Amino acid sequence: MTEAVPAKPVSMSWGQRLLALAFCAAVLALLAFSLRPRPVPPIGVQTAAARQGAITRKVTAAGKLQAATEVKLSSNLSGDLLDLTVHEGDRVKKGQYLGRIDSRRYAAQVRQQEAARASAAADLGLEEVQVRKLEAELARVRRLAGSGNASQAELERAESDVAAERARAQAARQRIAQAEAALAEARHFLDLTTLYAPIDGIVTSRQKQVGERVRGSDFSEDVIVIVATLSSMEAKVEVGEHEVVYLHEGDQAxxxxxAFPDRRWPAQVVEIAKNATIKNAGTEAEVTTFPVRLALTAPVAGALPGMSCQAGISTETHEKAVVVPIQAVTVRTEKQLRGPAERRDERPVAPAPGARARREPTQKVVFVVERGVARARRVETGLASESEIEILDGVKPGETVVEGPYKVLARELEDGKPVKDAVPGEGGKKS
Known part of the structure; x- marks a missing residue:
């Protein structure tokens, strides 16, 4: 049986050991580099420089055009409309014949009053003849009384007869005056059956046709035609209750x-209503506005009453103001302005049972770019025009402020975040 020979330990040279150590160090360094916190990428924004210059507060409102002078021609008399010679769009002169109402009834009244006046005149003639007769009789009785041939009683009776007849003659004169007044009234009513143009202008509306019945009334008008002077126009606009307080008569607009886009006409505030117009009263959509009349100071060829219009009214100007684009001003809550570290240390406070959640107060802020970082500045604002707003405190002239995009300003941007000027086409287009 063969015995196993133990393996000899592998020995590494110093060069191999250094190479292995270098490899381990590289791996650790690469791991540490991959685990280290990466810097926040800058947000693409649009910027503008705060400037010092003039700014004018402008109040904008919408409304309708109307003629500066508009007369609704109606009749004081009732009757059938027998003639109407004008149509919408016709130009008329003051005093021009327009039409007439059936006048037979009123012509008959004139003849009746003429007869009454003639009868009263005849009665006066008879009374005057009688007065002259009694005066002659009185003179005869006086002569007889002077010679003793007539008594005092006869003289007194003759004098009283003359006085009574003179009184009857005076009553006849009053009846003539009464008849003449009635005749003048009847002639006036007869004249009213003929319609004349009240002013120079254009017929903007014809509301009756020949053959229709016209209702004459002093309480409710029955309009036949409307004549307006279109050479001078007005704009009647509705201004909100929070902006009408800045308006004054004489303000330029x-x-x-x-109907005529890309053109503007000068105007002037001539009247600010004192009574509000309330729409949707008692609902969440309630809107309170005040009618304001603007006189156009230049003629508008082709303009017609009822056309829609928008007005920009200049109310106040500050000459040396710090001005930024109006979209550069946004709002943040106090919690958002305290920063991430302070927000982490805050302890949430639970609302009392049944209590309504309290809305966090907001602050107006402008993000100023300092060395590539956005800094939130609390600001106080003043006048606002259509595109710019005045900064009373918080920003100095020449500082760079963030003006867009809207989504970034409204939600994403925070104090201390790095920013860069966005390139058009990469999210830097203006909202």
Whole structure:
């Protein structure tokens, strides 16, 4: 039986040992490198420089065009419409004949009052003749009384007869005046059966047709045609209750009409309503607005009442203000502004049973870029225009601020995160 020969231990040279140690060190180094925390990749943002300059507060509102002067022509009389010579779009001059209402009834009333006046005049003639007769009789009785041939009683009776007849003559004169007043009224009603243009303008609406019945009333108008002066137009817009407090009569404005895109017309605030218009009252969708009238100071060829428009009203200007793009201002809660370390140390507080969860207060912030890092700055804002906003405190002129994209500003960006200017096409397009 053959005995096993023990294996000799393998001996490594110093070179092999150094090579093995180097290999182990490389593996450990590679493992340590792979396990070390990686730096946060910078977020692509759009930036802008805060500038110092003028900014004007602008209040925007939407509404409709309307004629500066619009007259609704109706009738004070009831009757059938026998003639109407104008149509929508016709240009008319003040005093121009437009149409007429059946006048037979009112012409008859004129003839009736003319007859009444003639009858009263005839009665006055008779009374005047009688007065002259009694005055002559009085003169005769006075002569007889002077010669003693008539008694005092006869004289007094003659005087009283003259006085009574004079009174009856005066009553006849009053009846004539009454008849003349009634005749004037009847003639006025007859004149009202003919319709004339009240102003120079354009017929914007014809609401009656020949043969229809016109209702005359002092309490509710029955409109026949509407005449408007389209050479001067107004915009009637609705301004929210939080913005109307900044408006004043005489403020300058610009009006853009939907029918004429990319053009704006100068205007001026001429009236701010004191009564609110409330829509959806008593619901969550309740909206309170105030009507505001703007007079367009330049003619708008082709504009018609009822066209939709938008107005930008300039209310106040600050000349030397620190201004940033309006989208650069965002909001964060106090918890978000305290940073990750402080948030980890916070202990959540459970609300009391039945109590409503309290909403965290928010702060206006602007993210300022400092050496490639976004820093959240609490800011106070002032006036706002259509595209820019005034910073009263928190940002200095020349500092670089983040203005987009909206998603990054609203949700992702935090204090201390690295940022870089985004390249268009890689998430850097403006929202």
């Amino acid at each position: 610009e009006v853009e009409i939907d």
